[in-house]
Amino acid sequence: MSNIYSKILFLFLGLFFYIGSYSQSTVSIEVMAIGLHPFTKPNLQVYENALDIDGLFCVEPGLILSYEAFVWENTVSFQFSQSIYADAAGQMAGFTEISFRRLFFHKWRSSLYVAIGPTMTYRKSWEFLDGYVEEGGYTKYGTWQVKPWFIGKLEYDFYVGNHSDIQLGFIYGHEYNTFTASLGYRYWISSKVKHSKGCNCHNKYKKKFKDWFR
Numbered sequence: 001m002s003n004i005y006s007k008i009l010f011l012f013l014g015l016f017f018y019i020g021s022y023s024q025s026t027v028s029i030e031v032m033a034i035g036l037h038p039f040t041k042p043n044l045q046v047y048e049n050a051l052d053i054d055g056l057f058c059v060e061p062g063l064i065l066s067y068e069a070f071v072w073e074n075t076v077s078f079q080f081s082q083s084i085y086a087d088a089a090g091q092m093a094g095f096t097e098i099s100f101r102r103l104f105f106h107k108w109r110s111s112l113y114v115a116i117g118p119t120m121t122y123r124k125s126w127e128f129l130d131g132y133v134e135e136g137g138y139t140k141y142g143t144w145q146v147k148p149w150f151i152g153k154l155e156y157d158f159y160v161g162n163h164s165d166i167q168l169g170f171i172y173g174h175e176y177n178t179f180t181a182s183l184g185y186r187y188w189i190s191s192k193v194k195h196s197k198g199c200n201c202h203n204k205y206k207k208k209f210k211d212w213f214r
Helices: 002-020 209-213
Strands: 025-036 057-072 076-086 092-107 110-124 139-141 144-161 164-172 179-190
Touching: 025 164, 057 092, 057 179, 092 144
Parallel strands: none
Antiparallel strands: 025 057, 025 179, 057 076, 076 092, 092 110, 110 144, 139 144, 144 164, 164 179
């Protein structure tokens, strides 16, 4: 099974770098800190990192590294993300994701993106923890639990330089029924955009002033 996952991963990576070689692309790093668990929590008893008695908020520090390749101007892109973090039980966890991203708002320095995509989530197995109750969708591989899932994200980007954005994200799906916020930095490897005819543009932000407020 691990060989199949490795082949799929290399296939997607090859596709990303192929797309990236012909279009603008970005890399980013994001920090996660707190997980929000608003839904049913069958394993509240193992939430070692809970900040309240109900386990609504848990300390879940982690990093997300991403590579993004645009396929239509600065509007549509695909992103490969890899994360590692500490889950609600205080154990190592992570996810590998391919997401489809769409810009739906852009005014001056501010941009809003929505993203969704399939992901493979994994964590050190909770089956060894006292009081663990089976959660749907997880498959055990040695000392790890793995679950194919999806991740949705709302992201706000603020332009701070010719190649730099500050990111604020709100993510769902990286962990069982969990939301989390992220703070990050995005660097544009190439800010060159292929615009439609008649556009007097030279990079992703250099537009005529009146275009910013349409």
